[in-house]
Amino acid sequence: MSRLVSWVNMRGVSFLFGFNPRDFRPAQAKVNKIRGIALARRSQVADFIRIKPCLEFPASEIYPRTMDTSPANPGFRVAALYRFCRLERFEELRAPLAAFCCSRGIKGTLLLAAEGINGTVAGREQAISELIAWLEAMPELTGLEVKYSVAAEMPFHRMKVRLKREIVTMGVEGIDPKHGAGAYVAPSDWNALIADPETIVIDTRNDYEVSIGTFQGAVDPRTKSFREFPQWVASHRDQLEGRKVAMFCTGGIRCEKATAYVKSLGLEEVFHLKGGILKYLEEVPAEESLWQGECFVFDERVSVSHGLEVGQSELCRACRHPLTAEERLSPKFSAGVSCPHCHDQRSDEDRARYAERQRQVEMAEKRGLRHIGS
Incomplete structure (x- = not known):
């Protein structure tokens, strides 16, 4: 009976108004799709709101700016980690991973993608150990590549877990470092x-x-981002043919993908430094080392040297370029305002704005706090 009534009603509408309601089913389907997307977005926002307070909570309000690094209070453990693997439904890992880290005072950045996980985090030794154990309990992440170091101060301001297309962006489809x-x-x-x-x-x-350190005799492709690396290889392939090709990077992840890419082009003798520069600096004595300078790291330490000791480099807070001690002697260097790499590219208005920010940073430091913009 209900079907009949429905049919009669539809026929009546068609007769009276000259159209059939069935004609609007595609439009209704589109409305339903938009409604579904909106509900999904609302769920994502709810997840973000639950995580956001921890993500934006300044580290200096949880931990003091300076730390006693005696054996009884060894500061913070820094873990640079990655693993290439097939990470199914990686989107669903974001919220529990962020919650796990935030609940233990861990800060840093972790990237999740279908090809695996990558990032650097810092926290108390027990908290970092718990995180690594939690991650490796997942079958896909067993065998996680991890490099440890120590920081006297918390080197990150907040915890971020981001979803990406690649855990290290090269932009070339079909590259499988796992195999x-x-x-x-x-x-x-x-x-x-x-x-x-x-x-x-x-x-x-x-x-x-x-610019602040590399191995003796190493070729610098002078790339601004890892996306430019395939183009550099294409234009220098004749120099690679018939030779052993040895690649390295900070922790191993970029050269792992880079060597997979080069091998996909048909080159056979391709090698990369296991554990990256960080592992080399940790294990190889300074007197035997072929490393020159310091190794840039993506946290507030800026750089490390042999034995993974914190280096002497500092970051230009205007352009984020690492600066050696010599570069900081340049007349174009002004703390928080400019450096030799960016001085001529900034306007007077820019420098005035940076100077005001630097003033606020210094005021915060006098109060024993860390300015988020520093």
Whole structure:
């Protein structure tokens, strides 16, 4: 009976108004789709609101700016981690991962994508140990590549978990580091490989990272981002043919994908430094090292040197370029305002704005606080 009434009503509408309501089903379907998207977005916003207070809570309000680094109070443990794997439904991991970190005072940035996880975080030793154990309890993340170091101060302001297309962005489809990467070379064997005249050594990091340190004889592709690396390879492929190709980066993730890309082009003898520069600096004694300068790191320490000791480099707070001690002697350097890399690119208005921010940073430091904009 209800079907009949419905049919009669529809026929009546069609007769009276000259159209059939069925004609509007596609439009209604579109409305339903939009409604579904809105509900999903509302759910995402709810998740974000639950996490946001922790994400934006200044680290200095939880931990003091300076720390006693005696054995009884060893500061913070920093973990640089990654793993290439097939991470199904990685979007669903974001909220519980952020909540896990926030509940333990862990801060930093973690990236999630279908190809795996990547990032650097810091916290108390027990908290970091719990996080690594929690991640490795997932079958896909067992065997996580982790490099540890120590920071006297919390090197991050907040905790961020981001969803990405790639955990390290190259922009080339079909590259699978899990099965196609180059051969690992242990830090203890790295010197012999790069000293071989048949080896071309390539620094896969960005130009601003290379500017404060690299390996002896390494080629600097002078890339602004990792996306530019495939183009550099294409224009220099003739220099790579028939030679051993050795690549390195900070922690191993970029050169792992870079070697997979180069091998996909048909080159055979492709190698990369296992654990990256960080593992090399940790394990190879300074007197035997072929590393020159400091290694840039993406946190408030700015750089590390042999033994993973915090380096002498500082960050220009105007352009975020790392600065050596010599560069800070330049007349174009003004703390928080400009440096030799950006001075000529800024207007007077820019410098005035940066100077005001620097004034606020210094005022916060006098009160024992950390200014988020520093």
